[in-house]
Amino acid sequence: MSKAFASAGDMAEKTTSFTEVGDGLYAFTAEGDPNSGVIIGDDSVMIVEAQATPRLANKVIECVRGVTDKPISHLALTHYHAVRVLGASAYNADQIIMSDTARAMVVERGQEDWDSEFERFPRLFEGHESIPGLTWPTTTFSDAMTVYLGNRRVDIMHLGRAHTAGDAVIWVPDQEVMFTGDIVEYHSACYCGDGHFSDWQHTLDAVASFEPKSIAPGRGDALVGEEMVAAAISSTRDFLESTYRPAAKVAARGGSLKDAWDAVRAECDPKFSDYAIYEHCLPFNVARAYDEARGIDTPRIWTAARDKEMWDALQG
Template sequence: MAKAFASTNDMEDKKISFTEVGRDLYAFTAEGDPNTGVIIGDDSVMIIDAQATPRLANMVVEKVRSVTDKPISHVVLTHYHAVRVLGASAYGASQVIMSEKARSMVVERGQEDWDSEFGRFPRLFQGHESIPGLTWPTTTFNKRMSVYLGKRRVDLMHLGRAHTAGDIVAYVGDENVMFTGDIVEYHSACYCGDGHFHDWPKTIEAIRSWDVDAIAPGRGDALVGKEMVNAALDNTSDFVRSTYLPAARVALRGGSLKEAWDAVRAECDPKFGDYAIYEHCLPFNVSRAYDEALDVDTPRIWTAERDLDMWNKLQG
């Protein structure tokens, strides 16, 4: 029997947690749904990743208001994916920040990504009628920039390609805490459909070199303490490699995408089969791994039509 497409059967509300990962630093998490970070400065608040709709973003705002009445001045978007960015208008921030590469990806594929993700995640797009349109940054940068919330400094950095070509992290040095977006996950499948498998482990090692005390990952529980941080870094790298290598071996000997799918399942199912959104991600991951092995450097744009065609070929 064919599996229901992507996450269309996942309609149960998730339990929300709001975990302090450092002084005045929080991770809004919901059992494998997209996370949001909160950085409270001396005079204002920065949000890291906005959620998919203003309705969901308002749930973050409610948690923020439980700990501070300072205004939300900045929204930082770690990459361009619709489930991360389309709720940005709810925060009323004067500054919306992306990497320059992420903005270019909104130009190139933002509407297609919105249409694609809308079909994949119906629960996350409840209240989609209130989305005013594509989210555009007011400020972009290439490698690094610093934002000051009073005396509290937040360093925004592009450490390398991983989940997308334009990923950034946010580092708060006074507490040695990093917000990584989907470069790092915890007991949730990595979505690799727009990823760069060769670069991703190197980018994780760049994060490891900061020796942080806590990470707010893209999905899954907040990672507090170096032991938990390093375990998550190791696990994410293992997921990426375990997906890519079997698919690449098949592609490079001239095998089919379906053969690559079978090889990746054999490697990954025993280790990651119970992770959040695993079955959802796997066809997209295998398709991208197969392409990258054949030197397709820029991920092909996912459309709602391409999603369903690929799903029926692999999960059907």
């Protein structure tokens, strides 16, 4: 391989923030690294997204303990990706919640994703020795479920395919706040390697239909206020369209993956090159957009070997 992954050399520790996005609701963010969410109920706490390792999860727990001593009873996982779920053991939650489809993706490709992401993001997996194994939910749902943290209602829903086939959002109706996982990003590249570009736009419509007052996105700063929410949804739409449209044009004329790479770079570099993890995501995004445009509905499984072959072909 002629070059390392763009993320392989990113070993600098990120500055974390813990931002209140509603009454008793917080977003843990880290300069474009995966975010987590915190929902404080009457008697207990729900965490949204586990982080990649127990080491990183403990940073979230430290922030939680700065605002409440209530026990962590629930862990909601928006999808199956290793950087989101493998820190789950640190929380000792009574329930770990995923959609049915997300659980099926752990079965189908969870180990491959872990191996793949471990190679791509060494910094996020520092302390990986403490990961006990794949994270499995104790509770799953098909379309929606509701959890009551005392009197606080929390709705966990599958609004459609987007970042993965099994994405969930977490909606707290008393504050009109949503935790979207990687369906919405802010000043961070969308990772589309397991994505569904056409469906993603419709799922963004569904998110917007709730008219959230704030959103804790998958990556990037907390989105506090309707203006910031609208801007992030709009920029996410633009990122997806600017990636898919050039790749689809290349695929329609029978061009190669390398042709698609060049076309997407020409469209996206001027607008998004300063976004977090942009260079890391781009080859995976182009490969998936090219596949979807050629009628491959189910994203092909990424393995460490496939990652390197693709990266070498496009970056070398």
